[in-house]
Amino acid sequence: MTFFPFIFAAVVVGTWNGNWFPSGRAEHRAHPDVEAATSAAAAKMLAEGLKEVDPEGTNDVILCLNEIRGPRAATNLLAQIGRKDLRMAVISGYRRRDRFDQQQDVIATTLPVANAHWSKWKGAGKETPPRGYAFAAVVIDPATTASVYAVHLKSNYGATTPELKASNRAKRTVAAQQLVESVKPPRGKKRPGSPVIVAGDMNADKWNKNFADEHLFKILEGAGFGNALESLPPKSRGTHPSRKYGDSALDYVFFRGFSVSGLPRIVPNDGLSDHRALFVLLQK
Numbered sequence: 001m002t003f004f005p006f007i008f009a010a011v012v013v014g015t016w017n018g019n020w021f022p023s024g025r026a027e028h029r030a031h032p033d034v035e036a037a038t039s040a041a042a043a044k045m046l047a048e049g050l051k052e053v054d055p056e057g058t059n060d061v062i063l064c065l066n067e068i069r070g071p072r073a074a075t076n077l078l079a080q081i082g083r084k085d086l087r088m089a090v091i092s093g094y095r096r097r098d099r100f101d102q103q104q105d106v107i108a109t110t111l112p113v114a115n116a117h118w119s120k121w122k123g124a125g126k127e128t129p130p131r132g133y134a135f136a137a138v139v140i141d142p143a144t145t146a147s148v149y150a151v152h153l154k155s156n157y158g159a160t161t162p163e164l165k166a167s168n169r170a171k172r173t174v175a176a177q178q179l180v181e182s183v184k185p186p187r188g189k190k191r192p193g194s195p196v197i198v199a200g201d202m203n204a205d206k207w208n209k210n211f212a213d214e215h216l217f218k219i220l221e222g223a224g225f226g227n228a229l230e231s232l233p234p235k236s237r238g239t240h241p242s243r244k245y246g247d248s249a250l251d252y253v254f255f256r257g258f259s260v261s262g263l264p265r266i267v268p269n270d271g272l273s274d275h276r277a278l279f280v281l282l283q284k
Contacts (some may be wrong), residue, residue, distance in 0.1 A: 015199040019273035043080030049267040064150035064199035091117035105199040176216035195257025258282040
């Protein structure tokens with residue numbers, strides 16, 4: 001259980017896309033021994049990332065994870081990280097045809113949780129985004145509850161035509177619009193309400209010319225969100241390595257009502273996933 005100090009220090013926020021974790025495969029399971037080894041290695045990687053931004057282990061933690069197979073995979077991973085009081089607050093339950101999707105979103109934290117749920121995006125016809133978001137209201141201190149969203153937006157995988165790319169971009173735009181709508185300040189208030197964190201795989205690179213027509217970043221910035229990756233030099237922002245296309249910045253921590261303390265860390269994972277983990281220390 002977290003005991004609140006008189007002065008709030010900081011909270012470590014991490015996000016990682018586990019790439020069909022723990023099997024690394026879309027439709028079929030890997031051998032149990034392979035999955036166990038992957039889980040242990042991923043826990044070690046995440047623990048090292050936490051230590052990089054919080055060497056003393058004194059700050060609370062929020063992890064937003066993507067592409068996690070299900071509750072058992074999530075809790076097994078969290079248990080091996082070795083962080084006291086770190087537990088799963090919520091996991092999504094997206095369906096894929098006649099079964100649960102293997103790409104679930106997870107929020108885990110050491111903070112008290114006042115409320116937690118998950119939701120699909122609202123219908124928008126042909127522009128309805130896949131999946132949705134996991135949500136947790138975490139108690140930062142006795143007077144502050146922060147809203148946390150773990151998201152995994154539509155990718156451009158398989159988009160071989162301009163029309164398909166435009167459709168994917170529209171789905172990401174709709175998701176960003178719905179997020180902003182859900183965190184609007186109470187009616188009649190000019191200032192934003194409680195602090196908000198949006199973290200996960202956005203499947204778009206704010207600084208890549210191939211995403212020049214992307215709207216989601218402007219939507220979030222227009223709603224008062226900061227972007228933790230802005231703190232890093234351009235060549236250090238890549239969370240999705242590629243020999244063919246170069247590193248892309250696809251994973252983000254957006255925040256409102258916080259500020260970034262120090263520099264974010266992007267942690268390699270020795271082939272555990274096609275995404276690197278991102279860790280940020282946020283100050284209230």
